[in-house]
Amino acid sequence: MSDSLNRRKFLQATAVAGAASLWSPSLSAETLYEANVSDIGKSKWDLDSPALCVDLDKMEKNLKAVHTALKGTGVGVRPHVKTHKCPAIAKMQIAAGAVGVCAAKLSESEVMLVNGIQNVLMTGVNVTASKIKHAMELRKKYKGFIQAVDNMQNARDLQDAAKAAGIVADVVVDLDVIKRSGVRNGQPALELAQFVDKAPNLKFHGVLAYDGAVQHVEGFKARREQALKTFEPVVNSYELMKKAGLNTEIFSGGGTGTYDIMTEVPGFTDVQVGSYLFMDHQYMVIGGKNNEKEFDDFAPSLTVMATIINNSNEGKYVTDSGAKALTLNVPHGKIIGEPDFDYNAGSDEYGSVKIINPNKKYNVGDKFEVIVPHCDPVVNLYDFMYGIRNGKVEKILPILARGKSQ
Amino acid sequence: MSDSLNRRKFLQATAVAGAASLWSPSLSAETLYEANVSDIGKSKWDLDSPALCVDLDKMEKNLKAVHTALKGTGVGVRPHVKTHKCPAIAKMQIAAGAVGVCAAKLSESEVMLVNGIQNVLMTGVNVTASKIKHAMELRKKYKGFIQAVDNMQNARDLQDAAKAAGIVADVVVDLDVIKRSGVRNGQPALELAQFVDKAPNLKFHGVLAYDGAVQHVEGFKARREQALKTFEPVVNSYELMKKAGLNTEIFSGGGTGTYDIMTEVPGFTDVQVGSYLFMDHQYMVIGGKNNEKEFDDFAPSLTVMATIINNSNEGKYVTDSGAKALTLNVPHGKIIGEPDFDYNAGSDEYGSVKIINPNKKYNVGDKFEVIVPHCDPVVNLYDFMYGIRNGKVEKILPILARGKSQ
Incomplete structure (x- = not known):
């Protein structure tokens, strides 16, 4: 050549x-x-x-491995693009069977949408008028863009902005796991979900919960225990919503450190793995299910x-x-x-x-x-x-x- | 508007x-x-x-302040662009009276040269054939590009590459201060300088020495003491070269933490300040000459x-x-x-x-x-x-x- x-x-x-x-x-x-x-x-x-x-051979092997491991569990893969920030790799993930991708921020979501990634779930919230307006413009253009919300005022703002844009925006509720983002579990979570569900210009799709602190717990057993315990209030919120008749088609969360643990969470639909593609020294030292010394x-x-x-x-x-x-x-x-x-x-x-x-x-x-x-x-x-x-x-x-x- | x-x-x-x-x-x-x-x-x-x-008002004030402080000391300013990486700001620095700029890496130097900054001293060394060749191509095109060298083999490689490019390349010798980069002071430094001086396709301009570890020493007195002590072997190398009749027009080093200390170093020509433009929390806490609590x-x-x-x-x-x-x-x-x-x-x-x-x-x-x-x-x-x-x-x-x- x-x-x-x-x-x-x-x-x-x-x-x-x-x-x-x-x-x-x-x-x-x-x-x-x-x-x-x-x-x-x-x-x-x-x-x-x-x-x-x-290394493309290794990355392609990783790309398949997560799907092979989760086959038959009912849990899908919604890779997080914050790891690679590369639309070309996002396309490989979709081709490998991902249900869509996650993005952390609005500008990151936009790069993916503009470059041909159709289903993007933004895991962070937009709280300023400028970003909310821009998010609605994006949703108007790209039907597969899903936004997160974690407080009532923000849900009202999203409703107003969606109405002003003349659209029905797709929304998930972010649930608190590690006291960082997310609405308090239980009644506050249910009320927020019900508000979104009833808002004429929002469509409720389910929940999101990221247990960031659990991902790097060393030792599979300890990690599994902590992950499942940490998720108990989240599961409770999910079940309250289900009982209330809300649409719970999305129950998304987890990461590379818990991808083989989240399958035990009732109702869980998809893992937000990112690092699985590349790995790094931080992840190698946590130990895996079959190899305690190295993940x-x-x-x-x-x-x-x-x-x-x-x-x-x-x-x-x-x-x-x-x-x-x-x-x-x-x-x-x-x-x-x-x-x-x-x-x-x-x-x-x-x-x-x-x-x-x-x-x-x-x-x-x-x-x-x-x-x-x-x-x-x-x-x-x-x-x-x-x-x-x-x-x-x-x-x-x-x-x-x-x-x-x- | x-x-x-x-x-x-x-x-x-x-x-x-x-x-x-x-x-x-x-x-x-x-x-x-x-x-x-x-x-x-x-x-x-x-x-x-x-x-x-x-904040442009603050940055412009900082831009002037360093020149005002050094006026009459005989020490000039050769700002390091690794801090701002912005040709537009480098131009402001030149306009304010800088003798030229420093850049850390070859690609960084290139961006400055291509965007109209005429005098660029690259403080890092190029040691691979690919980068050395590229550096000589840059020098062929931009007369104000000065390269550093810190070992004899590298000096030979620069000589060969300059010859192959049909140019005489401008070179300074980087002297060891903190056991990171730089040739050992004293006889090894002198021999390297003499080699460069005699090499038909290299022109020796002087020395470079960066006391990176001293910049953030807390308290002006302690910083001054350590800076001057650390620089003793460097000054020794400089004086050996001067005695040997070498061209010592450049004796460059220091930074924002020592800009008002390097004036005490015999023969010193210019400070490589970078952070002075922006400042940051790391520098604020080291204390200044006139304000012990905050620099x-x-x-x-x-x-x-x-x-x-x-x-x-x-x-x-x-x-x-x-x-x-x-x-x-x-x-x-x-x-x-x-x-x-x-x-x-x-x-x-x-x-x-x-x-x-x-x-x-x-x-x-x-x-x-x-x-x-x-x-x-x-x-x-x-x-x-x-x-x-x-x-x-x-x-x-x-x-x-x-x-x-x-």
């Missing part, structure tokens, strides 16, 4: 709808990634670093290539990839092939690697491949990721919702 | 050169920021959050607007601005007007604010204005910042080198 053919194919494959967005960018793949197309075919070891890479249901597919730029100090290597490449999350990134090295990305521009039980000696210019500490915020630092197959760049995946935290 | 006039003026003001870059993007302001032009004229309190804002030589101009999305839990507010908006840096962000509140951005999508000694009650939808924990990595999360004057958006400042960590 000639370079120009590669380039043409790339531009066709990644062309995105250019509709204007309140927050911009209506990024065209042509503008942003043209220059990096010349990297297609290169070895990942030859990329200018820091370079965000996803290995999914393979770590996401890495950052980092280059050694200085080896003149005893006991350490300095790299070109610091907090702006890997974030400050802990546990630190994990170097493939050097399990005991400690990769400290605490400095903005530089990584500092403590040499412990080395398998070889490294020179300035050599590269480390680093499993990321926490995938979501690392992805949010890059404009694109390199899709790697057999060690070579197969394609470039634009992270079009990067920075879309509004 | 009509909206369309604003928009036209904005497009004229922010138009950037669209030359292709190895890492892309050749972002055109038109493509990226058109949609946000409609925010010009809005109150900062009405912006969709998280929104990165810079207030410069005013905190950079803030993130965050919206309260949930107030249903006692003792805290939940906002829409977490680690993807403010990073995990400590000390936490500081809410203007609520000095005792603790803003924890530890969660990716949500901020959690502990209510301590409140001055008022806040409702869902109200906004906090948050002084950022650490300016550099926060800026690196946003595609643009809002330039605010008297509380209103005056202009949009594209952060064109965002994510340029290569």
Whole structure:
């Protein structure tokens, strides 16, 4: 294949709808990634670093594994795009059998909708007049956009805005799990759901509940116990609504750490897995159902290539990839092939690697491949990721919702 | 002024050169920021959050203050663009009297050069064949591009690449201060400088030394002592080179925490201040020469607007601005007007604010204005910042080198 053919194919494959967005960018793949197309075919070891890479074989395996594991349980998959922020990957998730996707924020939802993802459930709430108006405009254009609400005033505001937009907006109620977002369970939750159900310009679809604190509990048994206990008040709210005759077609929540636990929750419809695609060091250390030492249901597919730029100090290597490449999350990134090295990305521009039980000696210019500490915020630092197959760049995946935290 | 006039003026003001870059993007302001032009004229309190804002009056005051303070000391200002990543701001720094700018990485340097900044000193080293080749191509095109080197093999590689490119490349030697980057001081430093000086395709300009660990030492006296002590071996290297008859026209280093201390270093030519423009909570707490409690030589101009999305839990507010908006840096962000509140951005999508000694009650939808924990990595999360004057958006400042960590 000639370079120009590669380039043409790339531009066709990644062309995105250019509709204007309140927050911009209506990024065209042509503008942003043209220059990096010349990297297609290169070895990942030859990329200018820091370079965000996803191993496509591993990611595709993860993509299937979650569906295989949940087959026959009655629980579906509604992947959370806050992890990858990449419409091209969202399309793979839909093709693999996802019932739709979740998005954290309105601007993130918009990037997905504008780029051809039809069913987007926004898990965060919109509380300002500006965002609510914009959400209703989006719903008017994209029928598969579902919004969350977690307080009565907000439900009234959504009703008013939907009416003003001349639509019936699809709504789920977010239930409190970890005292962060969500309406109080029990009677307050039921009343909010009933209000939404009766509001002429809102349609109630069910509930949402995210047990963020449970996802990283170490040890499957402890995690299972905590997850099910934490969800008891949520299940109670769900059952009150069901008894009241409300539409409970959606009972969504959970994540990569509890995807195989939520199947035990009565009425639960779908898990909001995100990290399962990429994995990261934070998830690897929590332990899985079948492997207490390492959570290995999914393979770590996401890495950052980092280059050694200085080896003149005893006991350490300095790299070109610091907090702006890997974030400050802990546990630190994990170097493939050097399990005991400690990769400290605490400095903005530089990584500092403590040499412990080395398998070889490294020179300035050599590269480390680093499993990321926490995938979501690392992805949010890059404009694109390199899709790697057999060690070579197969394609470039634009992270079009990067920075879309509004 | 009509909206369309604003928009036209904005497009004229922010138009950037669209030359292709190895890492892309050749972002055109038109493509990226058109949609946000409609925010010009809005109150900062009405912006969709998280929104990165810079108070222009404060930033302009800071821009002047560093020059005023250093007037007559013989020490110049070579601001580090890793802090703002914004060519428009680099131009303001040059206009205010900077001798040029520093950039941390090659891709960051390129964005500055391509967008009209003539004198760029890259403080990091390029050690791979790909980056060295690209650096020489840049130097061929932009005469004011200066590169750093910190080991002999790298100097040989630069010489070979400069020769292959048919140029004489301008080089400074990076000296070790905190065992991160830099050649060992004394004889090794001298030998490296002499090698560069004799290399037919390299021109030696002097030295560079960054005392990163000293910048945030609390208390001016302690900071001054440590800074001067840490710099002793650096000064020794500089004097060896001077004695050897080498060109020592550049002796660059320091930062916002030591800008008023480096004036005591013999031979020192310019400070690489970055944070002075924006300030942040990390710098505010170190104390200044004239105010031990707060480092207030410069005013905190950079803030993130965050919206309260949930107030249903006692003792805290939940906002829409977490680690993807403010990073995990400590000390936490500081809410203007609520000095005792603790803003924890530890969660990716949500901020959690502990209510301590409140001055008022806040409702869902109200906004906090948050002084950022650490300016550099926060800026690196946003595609643009809002330039605010008297509380209103005056202009949009594209952060064109965002994510340029290569």
